[in-house]
Amino acid sequence: MFHKVTIQTDQRGIQFTKGSYKRYLQPGTYRFSPLSGSKVEILDVTKPFAIAGKDLLLFLKDDQLLQDLDVIDVPDGELALRYEDGKFLGVLTSGKYAFWNLYKQNRFVRVDLRKPELSPDIDPAIVPKLSGYVQIMDVAEHEAGVLYYNHVLQRELEPGRYVFWKSPVSVTVKTLDMRKQQLDMTGQEIMTEDKVPLRLNFVCQYKIVDPLKTLRIRSFEEQMYILLQLILREYVGTLKLDDLLRMKQEIAVFVLSSLHGKQADYGVEFLSSGLKDIILPGDIKDILNTVLLAEKRAQANLITRREETASTRSLLNTAKLMDENQTLFRLKELEFLEKICEKIGTISLTGGGSLLEHLNALLKPQAEKA
Incomplete structure (x- = not known):
């Protein structure tokens, strides 16, 4: 007695004989003798082409079957974004895949993970669906960002949101605050020309104008502090105490002028400086x-x-x-x-x-x- 198999219009069949691939079956009714050792795997054409326990390569030599399939091979170091009738369906990692093209149009966008930043042709609307494959870096409105791949400088980033693939390439974004900032020097001990020790509270304001140059300086704020310290020592050390107290306003002018000469080396612009306090020793104060x-x-x-x-x-x-x-x-x-x-209450007259x-x-x- 023959074994009957019916394949619907939204189905396709794969015939195996004694475990080996025999042929590709279109919709219709097929009869097989029990003695033939044939078995038919019925596949839904709305789902990806896959047969459990069988390698895809086994079927790709059948030209008739290949006409109804879109096959994509994703190598190591790449991803593929899969679209069906213009709608994003998912991400394909390294491997070989086949999808039916009978009723829907398949499209694939290849992604080279050696270029970690998302290309402009990828719709930002699908980024939430890529949560397991991407990392997001934000540069605030008041910041400037600097992009590194594997710790190698790439370029400066304007404020905005940037999306990068999670890949073998290490992606780092360093941000710098571009707003006006303040450097405080509190209780700096300096000796005047006449050997009077005193302490100064000084302040200067600056803003970063060249982030790339600033990031090349190790311990940037510490070096700025030392620069300010040396300039103050240079000026105060040449003045006697009486002259220093008389010329307090001129200290800020001298320091700001000296800082302007150094600002290009630090990638900053010095905006202002000022002497807040001069703290004298107790005996000198008395x-x-x-x-x-x-x-x-x-x-x-x-x-x-x-x-x-x-x-x-x-x-x-x-x-x-x-x-x-x-x-x-x-x-x-x-x-x-x-x-x-x-002043007199009463007046008495005599005579x-x-x-x-x-x-x-x-x-x-x-x-x-x-």
Whole structure:
């Protein structure tokens, strides 16, 4: 009795005879004798071509079968992105694959992992579906990025998102902050020309303008600190303490000018600098306070003497005027009498006469009394 096999329109058959590939079967009904040792593997043409336990190479010599298949061979070091009717379906790693082309159109995009960055022809919309195959690097708006492959410099990166394949090539992105930054020098001990030890608090502001040059400097911030330290020592060491205290504003100008001469070597632009504090030793501070107190006392005494002299001169001028003008002298007497009366609660009169007569007697010129 014959064994009947029916293959539907969305199916194809692969006939094996005694375990060996015999032929490719189109849709239809087939009958096989039980004694023939034939077996038919029915495949769904909407799924990839694969037969368990059989190598694909076994079937690729059949030209009729090859017409209905799209075969792709992915070598080591590459990936292939598989699209079906324009829709992304997945990633193919190294190996050989076959897909039916009977009802759908297959397209493959090859990826060379020796070039880790995603090429522009790959739609960014599929990146979330590639999570196991890619790594994402972000460069913020205020940053600049520098790209390295296997620790070898490639190029500078503008702000944005970059996607790289996970591959044998090591990908590193170093970022640098391009905003204005501040370098603080706190409590720097320096000795003046007259051997007075003091401490300075200094600050300078800068921004990176050449990231590639900056990254070539090992311990960049530490070397910037040393540069600032040496410039301060060069300037302060040539000044005596009194000169330093008098020329505080000029320190910032000198330091900024010196930094401008070095900024190209560091890939930065120095924007400003300033001296925040000069911290003196306790004994020096006491001496300066004593000197300052003596100076202020001398200034106060000078002002007092000046005011006393001016007051005496004013009294002398007033006396001359009253001596030359008896009416003015009389008015001055009345003014003082008014002030005296403001301080008296009661007035007692002895003898006859009115209050006015007694007051006239008090104020009568001495010449008339004589």
